[in-house]
Amino acid sequence: MDNLNLDETIALLQELIRNKCVNPPGNEMVNIKSIEEFLNKKGISCKVFQSAKNRGNLIARIKGSENSPSMMFGPSHVDVVPIEKPNEWHVPPFSGEIKDGKVWGRGAFDMLFLVAAQCQAFAMLHSEKFKPKGDLILAIVADEEAGGTFGCKWMIDNHPAEMKVSYAVSEFGGFEISKNKLIIPYGEKGGIGLRLTFRGESGHASIPFGKDNPIEKVSEAVIRINKYKMPYTTKYIKPLVENSGANFIQRTLITSKLFLSLILKILCKNSKTEAALLHSLSRTTFATTIIRGGQKINVLPGTSSIDIDCRLLPEQDYNYAIKHIKKALGKKLAEEVEITIIEDSLENRGSESPLDNDFVEAMKHTFHKLVPNSTIVPLIAFGATDLRFIRRNGGNGYGFSLIDPKTPNSEITEMIHNKNERVSIKTIELTTRAMYELAKEFLG
Ligand SMILES: [Zn+2]
Structure with a gap:
């Protein structure tokens, strides 16, 4: 896979940060429009579903050729949490500035880099005319940070067929608990x-x-x-x-x-x-x-x-x-x-997905390709993500990305919903590759 245009992926991430979709009020339509434009330029058509004034969700789909299990990039949210103390940031929080090999800004890690990576991987598969066995769906949503009322939950209540999927991948997975042991949240x-x-x-x-x-x-x-x-x-x-x-x-x-x-x-x-x-x-x-x-x-x-x-x-x-x-x-x-x-x-009931299926095997193989000798470590998360709605809708969901092993876990836990949020360019690259490989592995 060397048609990965990393600069373009970074530019998309910067645009999503600069669009400033702080929730409340969200105004996610700005980010949805940016993504729609990104996809349209590459000849990909998508559906936009407005859930409230200035708020909406986006679905793109590569139809599967058989009646096989489907896979979703997402549900991935484009809203971000507010900034508490802007003067404690090393760069202006909505600048999307690049510094020390990292893209900085609110939402860089939670979870706009993953959105950018999924959009890019989806576009790459589309451009090479990838024929998946089951549907490959890209689902970008609003309002995760405030409970999903106008985002994933709204989509499932109003457009359940669009959100029907066998396996979904969203925030966050693929960071090391110890050398080459990569966490996969499964519930x-x-x-x-x-x-x-x-x-x-x-x-x-x-x-x-x-x-x-x-x-x-x-x-x-x-x-x-x-x-x-x-x-x-x-x-x-x-x-x-x-x-x-x-x-x-x-x-x-x-x-x-x-x-x-x-x-x-x-x-x-x-x-x-x-x-x-x-x-x-x-x-x-x-x-x-x-x-x-x-x-x-x-x-x-x-x-x-x-x-x-x-x-x-x-x-x-x-x-x-x-x-x-x-x-x-x-x-x-x-x-x-x-x-x-x-x-x-x-x-806010708890939820979990099984660990003994082909999809989990595909995640293992994908990590293996990109991180030799790696194994996965399944973990229940303590916080809620939109994957709970997917599970309630009959699908399975896992946290999946691939974090640059040079990023200490303490850096991640300190910056989530906090000051100086940033993501390394290596993480953006690894995650884009992981998404692309996972789709090929499971749907190819
Ligand atoms: Zn998040």
């Missing part, structure tokens, strides 16, 4: 917000004796929830550990339900980050993040409440979370508590 945890309210007896704080103070109940609830032993599973740890190069003893210990608690205790002393990762991968988690109660120092409050950020494993729903919150509270508090769901929808 994601879900999330709900719960509010626990306790009532008591209000009154003057100068005569507190015998008064039923809800702040005391909330305090006890926080401690009980924090200490609660949530049931756990090693199902989502297994694919990670088995492919990450751990030795036999480590593998056996970490993936055994019997030893996991002990391993976490030991890890917690010298490797807190890894312990926290394994902990979150093995169970639904509760984190108390907001506490309320009382307005005035001399008044006993009548109510007090806490908000709990709850992250669910793929097969669990809010009933599961509430059942365990009540167990954690114990009989007395459980009888008194009022639980309200403050954030929940079908869309």
